[in-house]
Amino acid sequence: MQIRVLQRSVLPGFGLTMGVTVFYLGLIVLLPLAALVLKSATVPWQQFWDTVCDPRVMASYRLSFGASLIAAAVNAVFGFIVAWVLVRYSFPGRKLVDAMVDLPFALPTAVSGIALTALYAPGGWLGRWLTPLGIPAAYCRLGVVIALTFIGMPFVVRTLQPALEDLDPELEEAAASLGASRLQTFRRVLLPGILPALLTGFALAFARGLGEYGSVVFIAGNMPMKTEIAPLLIITKLEQYDYAGATAIAVVMLSASFLLLLAINMLQWWSRRHSE
Amino acid sequence: MATGTATVPTSGAPAQQRVATTEPWLVRGMLTVTALGFLGLFLLMPLVGVFAQALAKGWGVYLQSFRDPDALAAIRLTLFTAAVAVPMSTAFGLAAAWAIGKFQFRGKNVLITLIDLPFTVSPVVAGLVFVLIFGRNGWLGPWLQAHGIQIIYAVPGIVLVTLFVTFPFVARELIPLMQAQGTEEEEAARVLGASGWHTFWRVTLPNVKWALLYGVILCNARAMGEFGAVSVVSGHIRGNTNTMPLQVEILYNDYNFVAAFSIASLLAVLALVTLVLKSVFEWKVARQLALAERIEDAEESLS
Numbered sequence: 001m002q003i004r005v006l007q008r009s010v011l012p013g014f015g016l017t018m019g020v021t022v023f024y025l026g027l028i029v030l031l032p033l034a035a036l037v038l039k040s041a042t043v044p045w046q047q048f049w050d051t052v053c054d055p056r057v058m059a060s061y062r063l064s065f066g067a068s069l070i071a072a073a074v075n076a077v078f079g080f081i082v083a084w085v086l087v088r089y090s091f092p093g094r095k096l097v098d099a100m101v102d103l104p105f106a107l108p109t110a111v112s113g114i115a116l117t118a119l120y121a122p123g124g125w126l127g128r129w130l131t132p133l134g135i136p137a138a139y140c141r142l143g144v145v146i147a148l149t150f151i152g153m154p155f156v157v158r159t160l161q162p163a164l165e166d167l168d169p170e171l172e173e174a175a176a177s178l179g180a181s182r183l184q185t186f187r188r189v190l191l192p193g194i195l196p197a198l199l200t201g202f203a204l205a206f207a208r209g210l211g212e213y214g215s216v217v218f219i220a221g222n223m224p225m226k227t228e229i230a231p232l233l234i235i236t237k238l239e240q241y242d243y244a245g246a247t248a249i250a251v252v253m254l255s256a257s258f259l260l261l262l263a264i265n266m267l268q269w270w271s272r273r274h275s276e
Numbered sequence: 277m278a279t280g281t282a283t284v285p286t287s288g289a290p291a292q293q294r295v296a297t298t299e300p301w302l303v304r305g306m307l308t309v310t311a312l313g314f315l316g317l318f319l320l321m322p323l324v325g326v327f328a329q330a331l332a333k334g335w336g337v338y339l340q341s342f343r344d345p346d347a348l349a350a351i352r353l354t355l356f357t358a359a360v361a362v363p364m365s366t367a368f369g370l371a372a373a374w375a376i377g378k379f380q381f382r383g384k385n386v387l388i389t390l391i392d393l394p395f396t397v398s399p400v401v402a403g404l405v406f407v408l409i410f411g412r413n414g415w416l417g418p419w420l421q422a423h424g425i426q427i428i429y430a431v432p433g434i435v436l437v438t439l440f441v442t443f444p445f446v447a448r449e450l451i452p453l454m455q456a457q458g459t460e461e462e463e464a465a466r467v468l469g470a471s472g473w474h475t476f477w478r479v480t481l482p483n484v485k486w487a488l489l490y491g492v493i494l495c496n497a498r499a500m501g502e503f504g505a506v507s508v509v510s511g512h513i514r515g516n517t518n519t520m521p522l523q524v525e526i527l528y529n530d531y532n533f534v535a536a537f538s539i540a541s542l543l544a545v546l547a548l549v550t551l552v553l554k555s556v557f558e559w560k561v562a563r564q565l566a567l568a569e570r571i572e573d574a575e576e577s578l579s
Contacts, residue, residue, distance in 0.1 A: 009379060010463050012472035017375040021387070024368045028439050029393055032405040035415060039408050078314045085311040089304055097312070099555045103319050105494075106547035106554070108501025110521040111540040114528050115322035118329055118537075125321065150318050172297045182299055211398025213504035214521070218528065231400035235508060238404065243413055250401045257396040265389065 033254075040251040043244045051248040056224050057233060061252070063144060064230040068209030071148035072156075076202045079156030086157070087164040101157050104150055109214025116147055117218040139221030144229065147215040152205030159204060163197030163271070196271030200264060207260040210253065326544045329537035341538035349515040350523035350539070353431065357519060358499040361438040365495050366488070369446025374480070377454025378462065388451065394443045402440050403508025406433060429511030434519065437505040442495045449491035453484055453561065457568045486560035493557065497550040501543060 040048065051057060085091075086098050104112065120127045120137035130137050137143055167190065175185040213231040220227040228236075230253055237246035298304070331338050341347060372391060376384060394402065408414050410427040420427060427433045461483070465475040481488075503521040510517045512526065520539055527536035 009459070010466045011378055011459060011475070012466075013476075014375060014379050017371040018379075018381075020368065020371040021375050024371075025387075025390060025443075028436075028443055030390070032402075032409060032440065033393070033397070035409050036401070036405045078310070081307055082311040082315060085308050088298070089308055091308060095555075097315060099551050100315065100319050102551055102554065103323065103547065106497050106501075106550040107323075108497075108503060108521045108524075108540075108543045108547070110503040110524050111326060111501070111543045111547075112322060114524065114536060114540060115326045115329075118533075119321055119325050125325065126317075150322070153318060169297065176297055182303075185297075207396055211396075211401065213398065213400050213507075218525075231398050231504065234400050234404055238407060238508065241413070243408065243411075246404055247408065250398075250404050253398055254401055257398065261389075261393075261396045 036247060036250060036254065039243070039247045043248060047244060048248045051245045052252055056228070057230075057249060059225045060228050060230040060233045060249075063141065063227065064210055064253075065256075067141065067144040067148055067229075068152075068206050068212075070145050071152055071209050072202050072206040074145070074149050075152045075156040075205045076198060079153055079201065079205075080160060080198065082153075083157045083160035083164055087161055101154050104152075104154050109151070109212070110218075112150060112215040113147065113218035116150060116215065117143075120146060120219065138219050139227070141227055143219035143221065144216055144227060147219050148209040148212060151212050151215050152209050155204035155208060156198075156201035159197050159201035160194060163194045167193055196267055200267045200271060203260055203264045203267060207257055207264070210256060210260070323544060326537055326540050329533060330541040332537075333534050337534055338538050338541075341535040344535065346515045346518065347523060347535070347539060350518045350520050351542075353434070353518065354500050354520040356431075357435055357438050358496055360435050361442050361499040362492060362496050364439055365442045365499075366446045366492055368443070369448075369450050369491060370488070372447040373450035373454045373484070374476070376451050377457070378459050391444050391447050391451075394440055399441060399502065399504030400508055403437050403505040406436055406440070406509055410436075428509050429513065430517060433509035434506050434517060437509050438499050438502055441502050441505050442499050445495035445498060446488065446491035449487045449494075449561075450484055453487045453565060453568075454480070456565060456572075457483055458572070483564070486557045486564060490554060490557035490561055493550055493553045497547065500546060 043051075082101070086094065086101075107115075117138055118124050120130070120143060122128065122131045122136075122138070124138070127137060135142070137146060171189050171193075172185055175189045176182075180188065211231060213229070213235075216229055217232055220229060220232075222228050222232060230249060234246045234249050234253075237243075237249065299307070330341075372387075376387065407428055409416055410420060410433060411417055412421065412428070414428075427436065461479050462475050465479045466472075470478065500519075501521060502519075503525070506519055507522060507525070510519070510522055512518060512522060514526065518526065520543055524536050524539045524543070527533075527539065
């Protein structure tokens, strides 16, 4: 890739700042990630395949992908309602609630993890009501979904809010004046307009859930084959000095995140074209 | 931000029309209650829970948690890590935003995507790549060991992974704003004889001040709160390589719940301060962006 200025500019510093940018990006991000890919290339294919297909590893992938999907779906529904209420209705404390939506971004994941565990553990504020009902929330798969729902929620709400604000009110008025019911207007006029944003938010929440570690490990219980997420298995392999195993699992996770990043970029491109 | 119900111009609009583009009050009420219930369950309860657990045995025990030398060491290490990582990410963010925001070149979108890369990488994978490079069996491991340098399971490793995870924060706030603001003010300053540095300090920096602070505060929250990546490279040596989030984990796994939630409550206060400052800066940035757009529109209508 050749980097050069297309237009002559009177502003100085392109060489310096571009140099710093590319150097620091290469040093901190690209070289380390390249090291991971190189390391995986030194792992014999058979060993790589055996590691990834190991039942315990497959179970962790199933849990990581499955729980992230469910959590992203829950967020797509409730995050949509939250974004809708925050954008369209006014009620006392709306600004405060709006600011609070970012809490999962700002709260360190370890803190979220122990806080959620304390809530849903059998003696906790919520766990003591759920356990008699036969719904064990902490230390099982449901706990993983709860933690991932918490962590992914702002992605959906924050992607949907601008899309909802940008909707042209005239379209709704036109639909209403042509005799559409509110539900019809929502399904035929509003939903298609915000679908790209909804999918983007869903994909962002899903991607975050896949890699999440801190908020999950406390509430999951971490039982092999049952409640062990893929990132935890990477750490377990690393603690056993099984670098090849850790690398194999990580490369699969990394490829999944890159595919998601690609999908998200295409979604955003689609939604930009959609809004024009 | 649009105000809630103003979807239809209210001036002179008949009441029926306003009803047609909103939901019946019962639906509105149910949606509002659902949204607030969801947020209460998933945001408010965990947050309140942290403070309730920290204070479960009273203020005396709560404050006692902070007399533990290991806890103090963890707080010091967290502050040190943030003190290194935040300025580095800020300097990088300013350089990247200047190059990307003020100049046209091929491959710009690829560069922006690459800058966002650390966001999509799992924190655990981020930790792992540094172990693969600097760990005892890593690429540079034998050389580092021969020279008596330890990076993994030591403070340098913690700083390195924090640099990785905080990498995009400042850059991604500054790039869109500096792109929107264009180069005309800087060009004017240059034509009037200001030096490059002078232009940057007196023209560019004041224009992006709030977005910069916004990025810095988010960067700081991540630097102080990072858990997964730091956990992989830290080695969990008490009083030595434990940051605050790692100290929380250790105390929690020791069933020392009050002490764990006490440290956690400090981090929760940090999160709340971050949210307040973020809202303030966000509001200021929105005004600055609107101003940049208005100037652009005015110029277009003039030409």
